[in-house]
Amino acid sequence: VGLVGVDQYILKSATITTSETAHPMVQMKFSVSPVVRVAVEPKNAADLPKLVEGLKRLGKSDPLVQCTIEESGEHIVAGAGELHLEICLKDLQEEYCGGVPLKTSDPVVSFRETVSAVSSMTVLAKSPNKHNRLFMTAEPFPQGLSEDIDNKVIAEKDDPKTRGKILADKYGWDPTEARKIW
Numbered sequence: 001v002g003l004v005g006v007d008q009y010i011l012k013s014a015t016i017t018t019s020e021t022a023h024p025m026v027q028m029k030f031s032v033s034p035v036v037r038v039a040v041e042p043k044n045a046a047d048l049p050k051l052v053e054g055l056k057r058l059g060k061s062d063p064l065v066q067c068t069i070e071e072s073g074e075h076i077v078a079g080a081g082e083l084h085l086e087i088c089l090k091d092l093q094e095e096y097c098g099g100v101p102l103k104t105s106d107p108v109v110s111f112r113e114t115v116s117a118v119s120s121m122t123v124l125a126k127s128p129n130k131h132n133r134l135f136m137t138a139e140p141f142p143q144g145l146s147e148d149i150d151n152k153v154i155a156e157k158d159d160p161k162t163r164g165k166i167l168a169d170k171y172g173w174d175p176t177e178a179r180k181i182w
Helices: 045-061 082-096 145-150 160-171
Strands: 036-042 066-069 075-079 102-104 123-126 133-136
Touching: 036 045, 036 082, 045 066, 045 075, 045 082, 075 082, 082 102, 145 160
Parallel strands: none
Antiparallel strands: 036 075, 036 102, 066 075, 123 133
């Protein structure tokens, strides 16, 4: 059986069936995440629509690759390593963009670290004009908060009162302190 046009409605994977007792196949979870990123642009600006279509096709074909557009309009391809990214860029240029010449930036590895326990000391930071002092300690986020931030449930552009209410109700933050995030 062949289906035509279904790729318009499926992002990465799907289960298509007519049986009411069929179980949907769950998308696989991988132990690696895309950490190496490059910016991609066509050498000829007229080929930009081909690049955009190619990025969509690449994103559908590879479950680990992430293709995004930054606020600046820059097209970003992220892969699980330099070799994975190199293969993705080769496929993008030769298969998905029809041989359109591409310019890519140098690979950038996102450095991420986390706080695992409440800090044992309070640190002091002074403003450049030496009139303001900030005393800080660090503590880990509550379980699920980083996922909500990644999924834009909580975003920097949210209304401070709304964001404060979510942080207070769902994560037990002090409502007054939660509104002070800028």
